[in-house]
Amino acid sequence: MTNFEFFNPTKIVFGTNTIAQLDQLVPANARVMVLLGGESARKNGTLAEVKAALGAREVHEFNGIEPNPSYETLMQAVEMIRAEKLDFLLAVGGGSVIDGTKFIAAAVPFVGEPWDILTHFGGNIQSALPFGTVLTLPATGSEMNHGAVITQKATQTKLPFMNPLVFPQFSILDPSKTFTLPERQIANGVVDAFVHTIEQYLTYPANGMVQDRYAEGLLQTLIEIGPKVLAKPQDYDLRANLMWAATQALNGLIGAGVPQDWSTHMIGHELTALFDIDHARTLAVVLPASLMLRSESKREKLLQYADRVWHLHHGSEDERIAAAIEKTRDFFEAMGIKTKLSDYDLGPAAIDAVIAQLAAHGMTQLGERQDVTLEISRDILTAAL
Amino acid sequence: MTNFEFFNPTKIVFGTNTIAQLDQLVPANARVMVLLGGESARKNGTLAEVKAALGAREVHEFNGIEPNPSYETLMQAVEMIRAEKLDFLLAVGGGSVIDGTKFIAAAVPFVGEPWDILTHFGGNIQSALPFGTVLTLPATGSEMNHGAVITQKATQTKLPFMNPLVFPQFSILDPSKTFTLPERQIANGVVDAFVHTIEQYLTYPANGMVQDRYAEGLLQTLIEIGPKVLAKPQDYDLRANLMWAATQALNGLIGAGVPQDWSTHMIGHELTALFDIDHARTLAVVLPASLMLRSESKREKLLQYADRVWHLHHGSEDERIAAAIEKTRDFFEAMGIKTKLSDYDLGPAAIDAVIAQLAAHGMTQLGERQDVTLEISRDILTAAL
Numbered sequence: 001m002t003n004f005e006f007f008n009p010t011k012i013v014f015g016t017n018t019i020a021q022l023d024q025l026v027p028a029n030a031r032v033m034v035l036l037g038g039e040s041a042r043k044n045g046t047l048a049e050v051k052a053a054l055g056a057r058e059v060h061e062f063n064g065i066e067p068n069p070s071y072e073t074l075m076q077a078v079e080m081i082r083a084e085k086l087d088f089l090l091a092v093g094g095g096s097v098i099d100g101t102k103f104i105a106a107a108v109p110f111v112g113e114p115w116d117i118l119t120h121f122g123g124n125i126q127s128a129l130p131f132g133t134v135l136t137l138p139a140t141g142s143e144m145n146h147g148a149v150i151t152q153k154a155t156q157t158k159l160p161f162m163n164p165l166v167f168p169q170f171s172i173l174d175p176s177k178t179f180t181l182p183e184r185q186i187a188n189g190v191v192d193a194f195v196h197t198i199e200q201y202l203t204y205p206a207n208g209m210v211q212d213r214y215a216e217g218l219l220q221t222l223i224e225i226g227p228k229v230l231a232k233p234q235d236y237d238l239r240a241n242l243m244w245a246a247t248q249a250l251n252g253l254i255g256a257g258v259p260q261d262w263s264t265h266m267i268g269h270e271l272t273a274l275f276d277i278d279h280a281r282t283l284a285v286v287l288p289a290s291l292m293l294r295s296e297s298k299r300e301k302l303l304q305y306a307d308r309v310w311h312l313h314h315g316s317e318d319e320r321i322a323a324a325i326e327k328t329r330d331f332f333e334a335m336g337i338k339t340k341l342s343d344y345d346l347g348p349a350a351i352d353a354v355i356a357q358l359a360a361h362g363m364t365q366l367g368e369r370q371d372v373t374l375e376i377s378r379d380i381l382t383a384a385l
Numbered sequence: 386m387t388n389f390e391f392f393n394p395t396k397i398v399f400g401t402n403t404i405a406q407l408d409q410l411v412p413a414n415a416r417v418m419v420l421l422g423g424e425s426a427r428k429n430g431t432l433a434e435v436k437a438a439l440g441a442r443e444v445h446e447f448n449g450i451e452p453n454p455s456y457e458t459l460m461q462a463v464e465m466i467r468a469e470k471l472d473f474l475l476a477v478g479g480g481s482v483i484d485g486t487k488f489i490a491a492a493v494p495f496v497g498e499p500w501d502i503l504t505h506f507g508g509n510i511q512s513a514l515p516f517g518t519v520l521t522l523p524a525t526g527s528e529m530n531h532g533a534v535i536t537q538k539a540t541q542t543k544l545p546f547m548n549p550l551v552f553p554q555f556s557i558l559d560p561s562k563t564f565t566l567p568e569r570q571i572a573n574g575v576v577d578a579f580v581h582t583i584e585q586y587l588t589y590p591a592n593g594m595v596q597d598r599y600a601e602g603l604l605q606t607l608i609e610i611g612p613k614v615l616a617k618p619q620d621y622d623l624r625a626n627l628m629w630a631a632t633q634a635l636n637g638l639i640g641a642g643v644p645q646d647w648s649t650h651m652i653g654h655e656l657t658a659l660f661d662i663d664h665a666r667t668l669a670v671v672l673p674a675s676l677m678l679r680s681e682s683k684r685e686k687l688l689q690y691a692d693r694v695w696h697l698h699h700g701s702e703d704e705r706i707a708a709a710i711e712k713t714r715d716f717f718e719a720m721g722i723k724t725k726l727s728d729y730d731l732g733p734a735a736i737d738a739v740i741a742q743l744a745a746h747g748m749t750q751l752g753e754r755q756d757v758t759l760e761i762s763r764d765i766l767t768a769a770l
Contacts, residue, residue, distance in 0.1 A: 001625045003400025008393070014642060015388025207622040209606045210629050217598025224594065237592040240386045244595050244642070257399060257629075 001208045004257040010144045011170040014244065016236070018172050019046070022053035022090075025132055025170045030088035031058045033081050035101045037065050037093040041136060044180045050092055050134060060086060065093070068272055068279065069100035071115060071152045078107045078114065081129075089131035091168075094185070095140025095192075098133050099148035102166040105129040118150055122161030132170040136177045138243040139189030139280070141196060141250025143171035151273055157361065158273040173247065175239035183230055186242075187335040188280035190226045193246035194219065194331070195283040199262050200255035202291070203368035205300045208258040212304070215254045219309045221245045226335055263366035264290055267377055270357040277344055284332040284339050289384035291325045293376065297369060341385050351381040386593050389642040395529045396555040399629070401621070403557050404431070407438035407475075410517055410555045415473035416443045418466050420486045422450050422478040426521060429565045435477055435519060445471060450478070453657055453664065454485035456500060456537045463492045463499065466514075474516035476553075479570070480525025480577075483518050484533035487551040490514040503535055507546030517555040521562045523628040524574030524665070526581060526635025528556035536658055542746065543658040558632065560624035568615055571627075572720040573665035575611045578631035579604060579716070580668040584647050585640035587676070588753035590685045593643040600639045601693045606630045608694070611720055648751035649675055652762055655742040662729055669717040669724045674769035676710045678761065682754060726769050736766040 013021055026032065032054060034047070041047040051059060062077040081089075081104065091101035105128040107114035117125060135143045142148060147162040178186070201215035222245055229238045248254070267290075268282030277285075295302055299321070306312040306324035315323065329339050341350060355378050358364070366372035372380075398406055411417065417439060419432070426432040436444060447462040466474075466489065476486035490513040492499035502510060520528045527533060532547040563571070586600035607630055614623045633639070652675075653667030662670075680687055684706070691697040691709035700708065714724050726735060740763050743749070751757035757765075 001400075001622060001629070003403065005396065005398055007396040011390065011392040012641075013390055015386075018388065207626065209609065209626040210602060210633055213602025213606055214599055217595060217602050221594045221598055237386060240642075241592065241594040244386070248595055257625075 001206060001257040006252055006256045007164065008144065008167065008252055010168045012144060012173060012247070013170060014173045016174060016176050018174050019049045019134060020053050021172065022050060022132075022134075023055060025172075026054060026057065026088060026090065028057070031084070031086045032088045032090055033060045033062055033077070033084075033086045035065055035077065035089060035091045035093070035097055035104065036061060036063045037067075037097045039063075040180070041092050046092060046134065046136060046177055050090070060084060065097045065100040067096050068149075068151045068158065069096045069103070071103075071118070071150055072154070074100050074103050074107070074150065075114065077104050081108050087129065089129055091131065091133040092136065094135070094137025095142040098135070098142040098168070099140070099150065101131055101133070102142070102146075102148040103150050103161070105131050105166055106163065115152065118152075118159040118161050120161075121159070122163040122166070125163040125165050128163070128165040130169050132172070133168045134172045134174075134177075135243070137181060137185055137189060138178060138239070138246040139185075139192040141193070141247055143168060143173065144247050144251040149269065156273045156357070158269040159361075173243050175236055175243050178239045178243065179234050183233070183336070184278075186229055186233070187337055188278050189246060190222055190229065190242065190335055191280040191284050191332055191337055193242075193249040194222045195264060195280070195287055196249040197222075197254065198287065199264060200258065200260050202298055202301050202305055203259040203261050204298065205304075206258045211254050211256065211258045214248075216308045218245050218249050218254070223309070223331060226331065230335065259368040261368045263372045263377070266363050266366050267354065267358065267380065270354045270361075274353055274357060275344065275346060275350065281337055281344070284337045285341055285344070285384050286380060288325055288329040288332075288339055290380045291328070293380050293383055294367070294372070295321050295325070297371065339384075341381065347385065351378060351385075354381060386591060386642040391637055391641045392549065393529065393552065393637055395553045397529060397558060397632070398555060399558045401559060401561050403559050404434045404519060405438050406557065407435060407517075407519075408440060410557075411439060411442065411473060411475065413442070416469070416471045417473045417475055418445045418447055418462070418471045420450055420462065420474060420476045420478070420482055420489065421446060421448045422452075422482045424448075425565070426477050429562075431477060431519065431521060431562055435475070445469060450482045450485040452481045453534075453536045453543065454481045454488070456488075456503070456535055457539070459485050459488050459492070459535065460499065462489050466493050472514065474514055476516065476518040477521065479520070479522025480527040483520070483527040483553070484525070484535065486516055486518070487527070487531075487533040488535050488546070490516050490551055491548065500537065503537075503544040503546050505546075506544070507548040507551075510548040510550050513548070513550040515554050517557070518553045519557045519559075519562075520628070522566060522570055522574060523563060523624075523631040524570075524577040526578070526632055528553060528558065529632050529636040534654065541658045541742070543654040544746070558628050560621055560628050563624045563628065564619050568618070568721070569663075571614055571618070572722055573663050574631055575607055575614065575627065575720055576665040576669050576717055576722055578627075578634040579607045580649060580665070580672055581634040582607075582639065583672065584649060585643065585645050587683055587686050587690055588644040588646050589683065590689075591643045596639050596641065596643045597689070599633075603630050603634050603639070604694045608716060611716065615720065644753040646753045648757045648762075651748050651751050652739065652743065652765065655739045655746075659738055659742060660729065660731060660735065666722055666729070669722045670726055670729070670769050671765060673710055673714040673717075673724055675765045676713070678765050678768055679752070679757070680706050680710070682756065724769075726766065732770065736763060736770075739766060
């Protein structure tokens with residue numbers, strides 16, 4: 001196990017009828033900006049519930065943070081918050097709204113051009129507005145971590161940033177708020193949480209026994225509930241387990257003290273930025289091909305994954321590894337998510353474009369061993385055609 | 386899954402050579418009281434390392450916080466801290482020193498008789514001194530939670546208290562600091578962490594899938610490393626995994642949103658208070674008997690435990706349950722910890738004394754179903770003779 005720090009001060013309030021607790025969680029004199037994605041929170045009553053809980057506080061609304069939140073949109077909110085001198089942010093939505101809110105929280109007091117926050121990966125943040133979240137879409141884990149990914153539309157650039165100053169103060173997780181989500185978003189959420197876990201687990205052995213067991217527990221949970229959450233959209237316990245698994249998959253715990261990969265995400269980000277494919281779907285395309293291409297350098301953990309997660313105990317080592325990767329692909333397909341570039345009408349020209357973007361963004365040594373060169377990324381994408 | 390709150394702001398600094406980071410973690414102008422147990426931190430050089438890291442800060446020392454820290458001893462430290470107007474506490478030791486430090490942190494600013502903190506289970510704490518810890522003994526999880534257990538020697542009363550104000554600000558976990566621990570303390574630590582996990586896991590099904598998988602992961606880790614940490618006292622990775630598993634076993638995570646038992650602890654506390662038996666050893670005595678006596682009300686989870694933790698797949702349900710309980714007992718015995726009251730020279734008279742104390746402390750409805758009456762506690766202890 002390598003040395004690590006673990007720090008996560010976000011307060012989780014989990015369960016039914018918890019939105020009313022906003023009255024205790026948000027300062028009584030706060031001047032609040034509520035950040036929203038589309039119209040769903042208004043239509044399904046969540047926004048009304050939020051506003052009722054906020055009571056007499058001054059509440060403004062900013063609507064329209066898009067999936068893969070854009071710098072251009074977020075800067076509009078930054079200007080409004082600065083103009084109105086608002087002092088507390090409340091994200092009501094999924095990972096995109098929360099990621100966007102993190103950027104806004106850091107950008108409002110930022111001196112200079114806020115895009116620099118992203119080119120410095122958040123290292124230059126000196127302060128941030130306090131904020132909380134009401135999560136409506138389980139997937140990204142953004143509700144309990146200090147990272148975010150923002151896209152600049154003008155340049156089709158998607159960049160992550162992290163800073164402890166953008167931990168949410170609190171996050172309200174009410175699983176019943178996910179009942180009305182479209183099947184596509186739930187499927188994406190399951191796959192997103194699954195691949196987040198894989199990126200921190202399926203690397204090389206580092207003797208992080210608790211981390212491995214936790215990761216395997218999350219993967220097994222997602223496999224067990226995945227098809228059921230689609231089949232039974234009103235089942236509270238299924239949604240609750242999905243929501244908590246997705247939060248746990250990216251709150252820093254399973255990745256503490258062990259190597260991390262993230263190459264699937266970095267390649268996937270370019271596919272989203274260039275071709276507007278859902279984030280989770282890009283992961284489902286890249287991951288199986290990447291595991292296949294890199295099976296030698298991931299050999300020990302792939303065998304552990306085959307054994308403990310998929311209970312594959314027969315056949316040669318190579319056969320068990322191949323079977324585990326196939327089962328992973330089958331799981332994504334069973335969630336209704338296609339796993340080949342051609343399923344998204346992309347061919348070799350798309351690969352050239354992705355490689356060019358990876359090169360432009362300095363993504364030339366990806367993965368837990370920094371051995372995923374542009375050449376390897378090309379091989380992965382070619383295998384995913 | 387039931388509604389829950391999860392909040393844990395303690396910063397963990399984990400790994401070798403991390404004590405030097407005290408210089409960044411403790412405020413530069415702090416007037417520090419270092420709290421210690423016996424002489425081991427001085428003898429093995431940890432105290433010197435701590436003092437070197439604290440540099441020019443004013444540092445006082447209080448030595449002699451005993452196992453099962455006593456109110457009487459801790460109040461001596463409270464008086465010294467009040468007299469010297471010290472403003473930061475640093476616990477250097479195991480769970481007893483950390484528990485004691487939590488009480489001191491709350492007692493120093495407490496108005497009135499600090500014993501009232503315990504009779505109110507911590508609910509009456511209004512403020513507490515800030516403190517950090519340097520953990521030298523993996524076992525109790527106190528380094529990353531807001532609970533403590535304190536004993537009043539005068540009345541042989543052992544009571545717990547909890548309050549979010551007594552979360553450590555930080556805890557330094559350097560596994561190499563455990564190399565010099567006596568075998569007995571390591572064995573106790575393994576069993577303590579194991580039973581902490583069981584108290585939050587082996588109850589009745591509540592569909593907390595992530596919590597169950599995490600708990601099973603901790604139990605499997607402890608079973609896997611238990612005998613090895615005794616056999617290879619200088620193995621860093623084994624000690625690191627024990628340390629992290631013990632912290633995870635009681636930091637609030639695996640118990641969030643699921644029922645909890647704790648009857649083994651409550652009965653065990655009386656055994657320690659009356660007969661001065663090591664905390665972990667009382668748990669090893671009470672738990673197997675309790676599981677056997679209560680196997681009907683714990684049936685579903687006992688079967689899950691037999692399946693997922695011990696991989697017992699043959700025989701009838703009753704046989705698998707009995708085998709899982711026997712394997713639990715065997716594990717404790719393999720750690721060199723005896724599991725019968727008679728092993729500690731206690732007979733029926735001791736049971737009468739424990740029952741009288743449980744009655745005096747209002748412990749008449751213990752367990753996840755509040756169905757462990759004094760009569761059941763007596764049956765459990767009788768089965769443990």
